[in-house]
Amino acid sequence: MTKTDIARRVYDNAWKLDPVVRSLLDTDFYKLLMLQMIWRLYPEVDATFSLINRTKTVLLTDEIDEQELREQLDYVRGLRFTKKEMIWLAGNTFYGRKQIFAPDFLAWLADFQLPDYELSRRHGQYELTFPGKWTHTTMWEIPALAIINELRSRTAMKDMGPFALDVLYARAKAKMWSKVEQLRTYPDLRISDFGTRRRHSFLWQRWCVEALKEGIGKSFSGTSNVLLAMDTDLEALGTNAHELPMVAAALARTDQDLREAPYKVLQDWNQLYGGNLLIVLPDAFGTAAFLRNAPGWVADWTGFRPDSAPPIEGGEKIIAWWQKMGRDPKEKLLIFSDGLDVETILQTYRHFRGRVRMSFGWGTNLTNDFAGCAPMEISGLNPISIVCKVSDANGRPAVKLSDNPRKATGEPSEVERYLKFFGTEDFAEQVVKV
Amino acid sequence: MTKTDIARRVYDNAWKLDPVVRSLLDTDFYKLLMLQMIWRLYPEVDATFSLINRTKTVLLTDEIDEQELREQLDYVRGLRFTKKEMIWLAGNTFYGRKQIFAPDFLAWLADFQLPDYELSRRHGQYELTFPGKWTHTTMWEIPALAIINELRSRTAMKDMGPFALDVLYARAKAKMWSKVEQLRTYPDLRISDFGTRRRHSFLWQRWCVEALKEGIGKSFSGTSNVLLAMDTDLEALGTNAHELPMVAAALARTDQDLREAPYKVLQDWNQLYGGNLLIVLPDAFGTAAFLRNAPGWVADWTGFRPDSAPPIEGGEKIIAWWQKMGRDPKEKLLIFSDGLDVETILQTYRHFRGRVRMSFGWGTNLTNDFAGCAPMEISGLNPISIVCKVSDANGRPAVKLSDNPRKATGEPSEVERYLKFFGTEDFAEQVVKV
Numbered sequence: 001m002t003k004t005d006i007a008r009r010v011y012d013n014a015w016k017l018d019p020v021v022r023s024l025l026d027t028d029f030y031k032l033l034m035l036q037m038i039w040r041l042y043p044e045v046d047a048t049f050s051l052i053n054r055t056k057t058v059l060l061t062d063e064i065d066e067q068e069l070r071e072q073l074d075y076v077r078g079l080r081f082t083k084k085e086m087i088w089l090a091g092n093t094f095y096g097r098k099q100i101f102a103p104d105f106l107a108w109l110a111d112f113q114l115p116d117y118e119l120s121r122r123h124g125q126y127e128l129t130f131p132g133k134w135t136h137t138t139m140w141e142i143p144a145l146a147i148i149n150e151l152r153s154r155t156a157m158k159d160m161g162p163f164a165l166d167v168l169y170a171r172a173k174a175k176m177w178s179k180v181e182q183l184r185t186y187p188d189l190r191i192s193d194f195g196t197r198r199r200h201s202f203l204w205q206r207w208c209v210e211a212l213k214e215g216i217g218k219s220f221s222g223t224s225n226v227l228l229a230m231d232t233d234l235e236a237l238g239t240n241a242h243e244l245p246m247v248a249a250a251l252a253r254t255d256q257d258l259r260e261a262p263y264k265v266l267q268d269w270n271q272l273y274g275g276n277l278l279i280v281l282p283d284a285f286g287t288a289a290f291l292r293n294a295p296g297w298v299a300d301w302t303g304f305r306p307d308s309a310p311p312i313e314g315g316e317k318i319i320a321w322w323q324k325m326g327r328d329p330k331e332k333l334l335i336f337s338d339g340l341d342v343e344t345i346l347q348t349y350r351h352f353r354g355r356v357r358m359s360f361g362w363g364t365n366l367t368n369d370f371a372g373c374a375p376m377e378i379s380g381l382n383p384i385s386i387v388c389k390v391s392d393a394n395g396r397p398a399v400k401l402s403d404n405p406r407k408a409t410g411e412p413s414e415v416e417r418y419l420k421f422f423g424t425e426d427f428a429e430q431v432v433k434v
Numbered sequence: 435m436t437k438t439d440i441a442r443r444v445y446d447n448a449w450k451l452d453p454v455v456r457s458l459l460d461t462d463f464y465k466l467l468m469l470q471m472i473w474r475l476y477p478e479v480d481a482t483f484s485l486i487n488r489t490k491t492v493l494l495t496d497e498i499d500e501q502e503l504r505e506q507l508d509y510v511r512g513l514r515f516t517k518k519e520m521i522w523l524a525g526n527t528f529y530g531r532k533q534i535f536a537p538d539f540l541a542w543l544a545d546f547q548l549p550d551y552e553l554s555r556r557h558g559q560y561e562l563t564f565p566g567k568w569t570h571t572t573m574w575e576i577p578a579l580a581i582i583n584e585l586r587s588r589t590a591m592k593d594m595g596p597f598a599l600d601v602l603y604a605r606a607k608a609k610m611w612s613k614v615e616q617l618r619t620y621p622d623l624r625i626s627d628f629g630t631r632r633r634h635s636f637l638w639q640r641w642c643v644e645a646l647k648e649g650i651g652k653s654f655s656g657t658s659n660v661l662l663a664m665d666t667d668l669e670a671l672g673t674n675a676h677e678l679p680m681v682a683a684a685l686a687r688t689d690q691d692l693r694e695a696p697y698k699v700l701q702d703w704n705q706l707y708g709g710n711l712l713i714v715l716p717d718a719f720g721t722a723a724f725l726r727n728a729p730g731w732v733a734d735w736t737g738f739r740p741d742s743a744p745p746i747e748g749g750e751k752i753i754a755w756w757q758k759m760g761r762d763p764k765e766k767l768l769i770f771s772d773g774l775d776v777e778t779i780l781q782t783y784r785h786f787r788g789r790v791r792m793s794f795g796w797g798t799n800l801t802n803d804f805a806g807c808a809p810m811e812i813s814g815l816n817p818i819s820i821v822c823k824v825s826d827a828n829g830r831p832a833v834k835l836s837d838n839p840r841k842a843t844g845e846p847s848e849v850e851r852y853l854k855f856f857g858t859e860d861f862a863e864q865v866v867k868v
Contacts, residue, residue, distance in 0.1 A: 084667060087521065087522055087526050088522070090525050091522070233516055
C-alpha cells in the first residue's frame with residue numbers, strides 16, 4: 001500500500017536474526033513417530049547424532065559463518081511446541097488413525113526442548129554433534145540439516161542484486177512447474193514431499209509444496225514436513241529411519257543380538273503402529289542380508305522403502321522376495337525415496353506399473369534444484385550430500401552400511417566388522433549426489 | 435527482496451476479490467457457544483436476522499457498492515470450517531474447560547455453511563436479512579457486520595495516496611499506543627478485545643490485538659475473535675447475547691411465558707455451561723424489570739454483563755441487588771462492554787476498584803478509532819452504530835428494549851407492548867455512538 005513502510009524498514013534493519021527454523025513442527029513427521037517409540041521403549045538410551053558432509057569438496061567453514069550458525073542453532077533450542085501445535089498433534093488424524101500420539105507422550109512433548117550441541121572446526125568442515133539422551137538428540141537431525149542448507153543458500157545469494165534474484169526464482173519456478181507438467185500426465189502416480197532436510201529454504205519448500213498441491217492434485221499424497229502439513233491441510237507422511245536398527249545394532253552384545261537387531265526394532269514399531277505405517281526400511285546393513293535373515297512375519301508388513309539401491313533393481317529384489325514368501329506384490333507397497341527426480345520417478349513408475357503399489361518420496365531435487373537457474377555460475381546453490389546420523393549409542397559406535405558403500409557411515413574398523421558380519425553381496429557403488 | 439515482484443503484481447491485478455472474512459472462525463466466540471445451545475435445544479426454530487443501521491445520517495447505499503457487497507457475502511457462504519480449525523475447536527481449552535464443544539455438535543459443524551441472504555435497498559439503506567433456521571442464521575451476525583464496516587473503510591480510503599495512507603495508519607497506531615500507555619499504569623485491569631463486528635478491517639483488528647498483547651501483557655485477557663485467539667494463542671472470550679431472551683420472548687404464548695423468558699434461557703444455558711461462563715446479560719427488556727422478577731438462583735451466577743446502562747450507574751444497581759440478595763459483590767464479576775474507551779474504562783475501574791471483580795470488553799473504540807487520524811476530513815472513517823439482530827422467530831416479531839430506548843429494536847407496536855409489560859423505570863435516554 002505504502003511505497004515504503006518506514007516502521008517495517010527500521011524494524012527489519014534492527015533484526016538480530018532471520019530464523020531458518022521457527023517451529024519444532026518444522027521437521028519430518030517420522031521423527032515424531034520414532035520419538036514416541038524411543039520415549040516409550042528406550043527412554044534411558046544415550047545416542048549422539050553427528051553431522052556428516054559427504055561432499056568433501058565443499059568446505060562448509062568457508063560457506064557458513066560460525067557465529068551465524070550458532071545463533072540459528074541457539075534459536076531452535078529456545079523453541080517449544082506452541083499450544084496450537086500441541087492441539088493439532090492431539091486432534092489430527094494421521095494415516096487414518098486418531099490419537100496416534102498417546103496423551104502421556106504429548107504431555108511430555110509439551111515441555112520438550114532441544115538439548116545443547118557441540119560445534120568445532122576440522123579440515124574445513126564443521127564438527128557438529130548432539131550428545132545426550134536419544135529422546136532428545138533425535139530431534140536435532142532435521143533442524144540441523146535445514147539450518148546448514150539454508151545458511152549455505154543465503155551465502156550463495158548474498159551478493160546477488162534484486163534483478164538477479166528475480167531471475168533466479170523465476171527460473172526455478174519455471175523449472176519446477178515443467179516437472180509438474182510432466183508428472184501430471186500420469187494421474188495414478190503418488191508423490192509426496194520428502195525435501196525438508198536439504199531444502200534451499202523454508203519459503204521455497206513451501207512454494208514447491210503449494211505448487212504440487214495445485215499442479216498435480218490428487219497425485220500429491222502429502223508432505224513429510226509437519227508444519228507444512230498443518231498449515232496447508234495436507235497429510236503428514238513418514239514412517240521410520242535407519243537410526244532405529246543402527247542404535248539396536250550398536251547396543252547388541254552378542255552376534256545373535258546383532259543379527260536380530262533389524263527385526264527387533266520392527267517388532268518394537270509394531271507395538272505402537274500398524275496399517276500403512278508398517279513399512280520396512282531394509283537397507284541399514286544391506287538389503288540382501290536383511291531379506292536372507294528375515295523372519296516370515298516381515299512379509300506380512302504393508303511395504304518396503306528401498307532407500308539406497310537403484311530403484312528398479314532394488315524394487316525387483318523385494319518383489320522377488322515377496323513372491324518367494326508366497327505374497328502377492330500387487331497388494332504390497334514400495335516407497336521409493338532415494339535421490340529421485342522426474343526422470344527416475346517416471347522410469348520406475350512405468351517399470352513397475354500394474355505389478356506393485358508405489359509411492360515416491362521426492363526430496364532434494366524437489367526442494368533444492370536451482371541448477372541452471374542463477375544468471376551467473378554460483379556453486380553454492382548446488383545441493384550437497386549431507387546427513388546427520390547416530391554416531392554412537394550408550395558409548396558404543398553406531399554403523400550404517402546401506403546398499404551403496406559410499407553411503408556407509410561409522411568408524412572404518414566398525415564398518416569392516418559389520419561388512420564381514422552382514423556380507424557385501426548387494427554392494428554396487430553408485431555416485432552419491434544427494 | 436526484488437523491487438517489484440512481477441508475478442505477484444500481475445496476480446494482484448487479476449484479483450477478483452479481496453475477501454473481508456476468510457474463515458468461519460473469524461467471528462465472536464459467543465456465537466459458537468450459543469450455536470451449540472441452539473443446536474441442542476432449539477434445532478427447529480426459525481429466526482430471521484436483520485441488519486439495522488442506527489446511524490441514519492449515513493446512507494450505506496452511497497458508501498458501499500451493491501455488487502461488491504454481494505460478492506463478499508457470497509464468498510463467506512462458500513467457506514467451511516477447515517480441518518485445522520475443527521481440530522483446534524475440539525482440542526483447545528476454553529474457559530479452563532476441555533471439550534466444551536460436544537463431538538456430535540462438532541460433527542454437525544464440520545459441514546456447516548451459511549444460508550442465503552436477502553438484499554434490497556430502501557431509503558438509502560440496505561435491507562439485508564437472513565431468514566432460515568436459527569442454527570444457521572445466527573452465524574451471519576458477525577461476518578455481515580464485519581463486511582459492511584470494512585467495505586465502508588475501503589470506500590473511505592479509496593482515493594487516498596500512499597503518503598496519506600501512511601500518515602493515516604501512523605497516526606492510528608500512535609493513538610492506539612497512547613491508549614496502551616494509559617492502561618498499563620493499572621496492572622490489575624482486565625481488558626479484552628470485543629471489536630470484531632465494528633472493526634475498521636481485519637488486519638487492523640489484528641494489529642490492535644497484537645499491540646495489546648505486547649503492550650499491556652497480563653492485563654489483556656484475550657479476544658472475542660476466535661480466529662485471532664487461535665492464531666495468536668490468546669484466550670477466546672465471550673458468553674451469550676440478547677438473541678437468546680429475544681427469541682424466547684418472541685416464542686412466548688402467555689404472559690407468564692413472556693415474564694419467564696429471560697430466566698428460562700439462563701436455565702437452558704446452565705445445562706451446557708458453568709463457571710465463568712455463567713454471566714447474566716440483564717438488559718434485553720430492561721435491567722430493572724429483570725432484577726425485579728429474577729428468581730433467587732440468578733444471584734448464584736458468576737457475574738453480570740450490563741450492556742446498555744451507563745457503566746457506573748448500571749454496575750451500582752447490580753451491586754445493590756447482589757447485596758439485597760445476601761451475596762458479597764467482591765466475589766462477583768461485572769463485565770462492561772458498551773461503548774467503552776480508555777476514559778470510561780479507567781473511570782469505571784477506579785469507581786468500583788476493591789468492591790467487585792471487573793472485566794472490560796473493549797469494542798469499537800479499540801478496533802475502529804481513526805478520529806483525527808486522516809490527513810483530510812473523511813467522514814467514512816467514523817464508525818457507525820450498526821447491529822444485526824433477530825427480527826422474528828417462527829414468524830413472530832422479536833423485540834429488544836435495552837436500558838437505552840435508542841437501542842431498542844423491533845416493530846414499534848411490539849416495542850410498545852413490551853414496554854407496557856416490562857415497565858420503563860430504567861429508561862434514561864443516552865446518545866448512542868457505537
